[in-house]
Amino acid sequence: MKTLILAFVLLGAAPAAFACESVSVGGITVQQPWSRVSIGTQRPGVLYLTIRNDGPADDALTAVSTPAAETPMLHETVVSDGIASMPHVMQVPVPAGETVELRPGGYHGMLMGLTGPLEEGATFPVTLTFATAGEITIPVQVLSMRAEGPECDDGQ
Amino acid sequence: MSLRKVQIVLWAAVAVALLGYLGLTIKARDGEPVTDATFQPVFALADAEGRTRTVEEFRGQYLLVFFGFTNCPDVCPTTLSEVAQVMDDLGGDAARVQPLFISIDPERDRRLGLAEFTTAFHPSILGLAGTVQETRAAAESFKIFFERNDDAAAPDGYSMSHSPALYLIGPEGNWIKQFTYGTPAAEILADLESRL
Numbered sequence: 001m002k003t004l005i006l007a008f009v010l011l012g013a014a015p016a017a018f019a020c021e022s023v024s025v026g027g028i029t030v031q032q033p034w035s036r037v038s039i040g041t042q043r044p045g046v047l048y049l050t051i052r053n054d055g056p057a058d059d060a061l062t063a064v065s066t067p068a069a070e071t072p073m074l075h076e077t078v079v080s081d082g083i084a085s086m087p088h089v090m091q092v093p094v095p096a097g098e099t100v101e102l103r104p105g106g107y108h109g110m111l112m113g114l115t116g117p118l119e120e121g122a123t124f125p126v127t128l129t130f131a132t133a134g135e136i137t138i139p140v141q142v143l144s145m146r147a148e149g150p151e152c153d154d155g156q
Numbered sequence: 157m158s159l160r161k162v163q164i165v166l167w168a169a170v171a172v173a174l175l176g177y178l179g180l181t182i183k184a185r186d187g188e189p190v191t192d193a194t195f196q197p198v199f200a201l202a203d204a205e206g207r208t209r210t211v212e213e214f215r216g217q218y219l220l221v222f223f224g225f226t227n228c229p230d231v232c233p234t235t236l237s238e239v240a241q242v243m244d245d246l247g248g249d250a251a252r253v254q255p256l257f258i259s260i261d262p263e264r265d266r267r268l269g270l271a272e273f274t275t276a277f278h279p280s281i282l283g284l285a286g287t288v289q290e291t292r293a294a295a296e297s298f299k300i301f302f303e304r305n306d307d308a309a310a311p312d313g314y315s316m317s318h319s320p321a322l323y324l325i326g327p328e329g330n331w332i333k334q335f336t337y338g339t340p341a342a343e344i345l346a347d348l349e350s351r352l
Contacts, residue, residue: 036233039276042268044311046229073309077230079337083301084231084320088309104234105338111229112311145276146237 020152021138027055028094028133032150033126033140035111038118045069045118047109047126047140048102048150053094055133061092061100063129066140070113072126077105086110091131104148118142196329197221199294201258201286204271209284211329218253218348219325223300225261225316226273231337233277235322240278241341242348249352250280258294259285260302261316298323298331324348 022031033049045068053059064072076089092107094100102108109126111118118124123139130136143151200210211219220239224232239255246253257274259265262285265273270283286294295302302318320337322344335344 037276039269039272043227043273044229046233075230079320082319082321083317084337085305085317086228086230086315088307104230108230145233146240148234148237 020141020150023136023138025130025136026133027053027057027096028059028130028136029054030128030136030138032152033138034147034150035118035124035140035142036147037120037142037145038114040117041114043114045111045114047072047111048104049109049138049140050099050101050103050150051092051094051128052099053096056096057132058096059094059130059132061094061128062090062131064109064126065129066111066124066126068115068118068124068126068140069111070115072109072111074107075110076107079105094130120144194330194332195299197294197297197299197323197325197331199258199284199286199290199297201262201284201290201294204269204274204283204285208286209282211325214254214325215329216327217251218327218351219323220253220255220344221258221298221323221325222256223258223260223295223298223302223318224320225259225318226265226268226270227261227311228316231320235320235337236274236277236281238339238341238344239281239322242345243278243280245341245345246348246352249349252352253348255281257281257283258291259283260291260295260318261304262286262288262291264312326351 020032022029029052031050035045035047038045047064051061064074066072074089074092075086077084077086092100120142122142125137126140127135127137198211200208203209222235236257243250243255259270265285270285274281274283300319302316305315305317306313307315321334323334324332326332
């Protein structure tokens with residue numbers, strides 16, 4: 001019963017789900033892009049998404065750009081020996097046939113120098129540059145501060 | 157003593173110092189305090205209004221303590237979201253648990269605004285940002301590690317490395333356990349409910 005009540009509470013608390021965008025170029029598909037609401041513009045925003053490589057060759061995400069931030073960069077959270085650090089990465093490898101996630105606690109886009117506050121429910125475009133596939137532009141959904149993953153209609 | 161002997165003695169001293177330093181570094185980085193030897197972490201740190209808060213005033217409550225920095229876009233929001241969910245789900249027992257966010261980047265966090273950051277996750281989370289020395293002392297008493305890394309690509313030219321776990325302190329001020337980074341809120345909730 002408790003589980004049932006909890007399920008209803010969770011349902012009630014869940015914000016309206018969105019039809020998460022998915023854009024493909026060549027063998028690369030980018031999907032479920034999301035970000036968190038920002039507190040003003042002084043702190044960096046974040047970018048998460050999923051990349052699928054259905055092509056026959058390895059590819060790599062090499063750059064990210066967006067009008068929402070002056071200096072968007074790729075980072076990776078690394079937890080090693082109980083210490084978390086967040087080094088800048090030059091690229092995110094996307095091997096052939098694999099799916100790579102930019103997600104909490106792993107690879108993520110760090111949006112430094114926000115040009116405006118990221119407001120819940122809004123979207124902003126990002127352009128991802130891949131070594132082989134080229135550029136993919138996709139709208140990113142801004143979710144609540146407490147979001148922990150994409151919130152999509154398709155149950156993802 | 158010949159110059160040669162002095163040289164040998166000095167090099168031996170260097171070797172001892174290096175070994176000692178390595179030992180300390182490994183110990184600090186281990187981040188997994190021994191579970192049988194319970195200890196009492198202490199802190200005296202300013203809250204967002206500048207009042208000094210100490211561990212003593214929370215006797216009788218469980219403390220959920222996270223060390224982080226507000227400029228952190230990934231690890232810190234993820235963990236504080238978990239804490240917020242736990243506080244919501246505790247319902248009537250929430251008053252017996254006090255979540256603390258201790259800044260390891262206190263100067264910048266005070267400037268950016270501590271309270272607006274913590275309340276964005278949950279109103280019950282108390283943000284603390286002391287002086288650099290007080291912060292160092294608090295971290296040492298919790299046996300956790302943090303350091304500043306110069307990084308030209310980061311905001312203000314630096315970022316922070318830190319122990320990302322969540323620490324549970326008991327009503328008598330005793331260290332109970334740590335929840336490693338990524339522990340789901342439901343697991344933390346179940347643990348707390350078994351104690352309350």
